[in-house]
Amino acid sequence: MTISNETLMAYADGELDAAAREAVESAMREDPQIEKCLSQHRALRERVQAAYSAELSEGIPQRLLTAAKGVASPRESKVVNLQDARAAIGRTAPRPLRPQWRTAATIAASVIVGVGLGFFMWGRTESPLMRTADGALVARGQLARVLSYQLAAEQSPSSAVQIGLSFLAKSGEYCRTFALSGAVSPSGLACRHGTEWQVQALTQAPDTGGHSEYRTAGSAMSAIFLKSIEGLIAGEPLDQAGEKAARQRGWLSTDHELQRIAP
Amino acid sequence: MNTSETSQIVHEQIVTLLPRLRRYARNFTRNRHDADDVVQIAVERALTRLDQWRSDARLDSWLFKIVRNVWIDELRSRGRRNKIFLAAEAGDNIGSDSMAGEADLLSVQSAMARLPGDQREAVSLVLVEGLPYKEAAEVLDVPIGTLTSRLARGREALQAMLETEGDTR
Known part of the structure; x- marks a missing residue:
């Protein structure tokens, strides 16, 4: 059976239900190419996430903290x-x-x-x-x-x-x-x-x-x-x-x- | 729980979401100060509209959506003004004769910057912010099928750009 690229992508993103996951996994056992695509999706996801993770530890400007607390600044x-x-x-x-x-x-x-x-x-x-x-x-x-x-x-x-x-x-x-x-x-x-x-x-x-x-x-x-x-x-x-x-x-x-x- | 307790919790949650809101906003403002302005306005707007937030909905998606709408409003009101300080979409220039010697390794960020806006948004919400497809589609106000196809195209383009730039994996 063939698995579409979008399905693989959804699998990598944890978006598939149990039945669909099963189908991907069984197809993967038969076709190593599918596994390769999947690991590519995962690697990209990790790489993108890692590239943007540093931004989360930046200091937050006071004016945003003030705004979040609901005080007009x-x-x-x-x-x-x-x-x-x-x-x-x-x-x-x-x-x-x-x-x-x-x-x-x-x-x-x-x-x-x-x-x-x-x-x-x-x-x-x-x-x-x-x-x-x-x-x-x-x-x-x-x-x-x-x-x-x-x-x-x-x-x-x-x-x-x-x-x-x-x-x-x-x-x-x-x-x-x-x-x-x-x-x-x-x-x-x-x-x-x-x-x-x-x-x-x-x-x-x-x-x-x-x-x-x-x-x-x-x-x-x-x-x-x-x-x-x-x-x-x-x-x-x-x-x-x-x-x-x-x-x-x-x-x-x-x-x-x-x-x-x-x- | 009374209203003021609820609102206290929401305020605290918004504070913890600020880093993500800034990061998300930067993806389309392409400028950190604009991003902070957008986030500030969005947060202020959100706090005046807390009644519109369904508490069963994710607060982050709801805020992402407001952030995005603030930016859309701002772009509309800027009209041609944004040409002054915002660089042309880098995505328009792929394939143009870029300066020799600038074949630096393309970073994920600059590859992202070259994606068409709709793909970049999908990638940003799902891969960077980790939203489920359904939530991301709601933020963007598109059917889930549209979201997944933008995401797929964005991923493919990213993969291609990062590979051709010497990624050895």
């Missing part, structure tokens, strides 16, 4: 233009309690924070991914490498630096959005300035108990970025071919492009 993230942020250092933005994810008004109220200050707290004095040069934040290390070489479509989801969107700005510079993973996790926008990537904006999560926690821009922050990008962008975001061509030219815009975006 403040949660907001901020997107900051660095110039505004520098001007605002020393000022504290009011933090709304229980903001809604998608309420633009709430987000707007929380935009100004001293990210410049926060940034340097985050990296103590300097970060391996950014440095200051003449008052500007410049990408370096892995961030600079990824910005210069990585095509968005080809990146590995496990890379610490993720590229979002690449586009030509009205200024004639190429810009790319990025997200950094890890415990402290800003996202931002960097534009090619000469041979460097200047970080134009970074996102910052709220100050939680004295530690600035950066986070990737999802949800609310994307909205703000979208807005600022819509103000900057000339035309449409680059597709894969566009990114590739720009990368090949070292992220220098062509005369043709400059003419196109000229007012």
Whole structure:
């Protein structure tokens, strides 16, 4: 008798009733191939389980514990233009309690924070991914490498630096959005300035108990970025071919492009 | 048992489920911070709807389903915005000319990331989270036959990817 692959899979997953199990087992005695398939299913199941087991022992953020206990907690993230942020250092933005994810008004109220200050707290004095040069934040290390070489479509989801969107700005510079993973996790926008990537904006999560926690821009922050990008962008975001061509030219815009975006 | 005792127990159970909820959410948000946002919203939502949870149902499946719905709502509301910070589905790019020298051993995670979303969900619920087929089908709101065929295809694809990447088994 033949046993379908789905039946074998169900057997490996413990989904068969006694009669069906019996049938698989007797077929297995006659055909060693079936046993081989079955052990393949089991090995895959174990391998997948093992690959994801480490995540279970990670520490749980306090805000989730608080949520599970049924106590509403403040949660907001901020997107900051660095110039505004520098001007605002020393000022504290009011933090709304229980903001809604998608309420633009709430987000707007929380935009100004001293990210410049926060940034340097985050990296103590300097970060391996950014440095200051003449008052500007410049990408370096892995961030600079990824910005210069990585095509968005080809990146590995496990890379610490993720590229979002690449586009030509009205200024004639190429810009790319990025997200950094890890415990402290800003996202931002960097534009090619000469041979460097200047970080134009970074996102910052709220100050939680004295530690600035950066986070990737999802949800609310994307909205703000979208807005600022819509103000900057000339035309449409680059597709894969566009990114590739720009990368090949070292992220220098062509005369043709400059003419196109000229007012 | 009175209501407040029940709710106390549920709160405690939710706390113990948090690691799994985060892990599950990461599978589709592809971003841990989004995942935590999704889990937080889902937990808050669940707690306001405890009356909708049938106590004979598994709490984990019920929460997985809420987590998933929160993410679906979020994606809808993001529309094109998600293009900004989320990388293109890696699954769309299989076979594209990827950079030479990046022939690293494909990890289970990156193989998972290349699966089409519906297969990844099935694999994630059954193989990673260990849900029975019936529960997984309920979370995904699909008939059990659909679940098993997605699972079978997902497994096959995973097997193929992990084998071709130098798995010696």
